[in-house]
Amino acid sequence: xxxxxxxxxxxxxxxxxxxxxxxxxxxxxxxxxxxxxxxxxxxxxxxxxxxxxxxxxxxxxxxxxxxxxxxxxxxxxxxxxxxxxxxxxxxxxxxxxxxxxxxxxxxxxxxxxxxxxxxxxxxxxxxxxxxxxxxxxxxxxxxxxxxxxxxxxxxxxxxxxxxxxxxxxxxxxxxx
Numbered sequence: 001x002x003x004x005x006x007x008x009x010x011x012x013x014x015x016x017x018x019x020x021x022x023x024x025x026x027x028x029x030x031x032x033x034x035x036x037x038x039x040x041x042x043x044x045x046x047x048x049x050x051x052x053x054x055x056x057x058x059x060x061x062x063x064x065x066x067x068x069x070x071x072x073x074x075x076x077x078x079x080x081x082x083x084x085x086x087x088x089x090x091x092x093x094x095x096x097x098x099x100x101x102x103x104x105x106x107x108x109x110x111x112x113x114x115x116x117x118x119x120x121x122x123x124x125x126x127x128x129x130x131x132x133x134x135x136x137x138x139x140x141x142x143x144x145x146x147x148x149x150x151x152x153x154x155x156x157x158x159x160x161x162x163x164x165x166x167x168x169x170x171x172x173x174x175x176x
Contacts, residue, residue, distance in 0.1 A: 006050050009035045010057055017058045017065040029068050040076055048082040060117050060134035061126050063097055092138050101131050108152040
């Protein structure tokens with residue numbers, strides 16, 4: 001079995017993220033899932049590192065493709081650090097998947113997207129951005145990025161009066 005199948009998985013995930021029809025998205029995610037399972041069955045090295053790199057081939061508002069990456073991370077993680085990281089990713093994904101954006105896209109988020117993530121989509125800002133928060137922003141760890149990007153996104157959501165108590169707690173935790 002070839003051990004260089006990661007590029008195939010990456011391409012399937014990229015195609016799923018670019019697809020517009022649900023049937024096509026499902027087809028590419030299924031192909032990625034089967035190909036990744038074959039890699040794992042043949043003990044391909046560095047699956048979790050590879051999955052981490054996949055985040056940056058997927059639009060931060062494409063929760064279907066991101067969910068595949070997060071769930072695969074949980075499935076294939078075996079080292080303690082990877083298991084913990086997988087649980088953290090799942091917590092973020094579960095919350096953001098259930099969250100509907102309460103505030104319009106901030107200038108900071110729009111600039112962040114165009115500067116670093118815009119190459120992932122054809123549109124200047126994907127339609128899903130009006131309803132979803134950007135998953136990738138919650139992966140940032142550099143304190144300056146967190147302060148300039150994540151905090152502004154979180155603060156915009158916190159200002160909305162009708163936020164649920166669980167939303168306030170989650171965002172307050174992220175905001176520091």
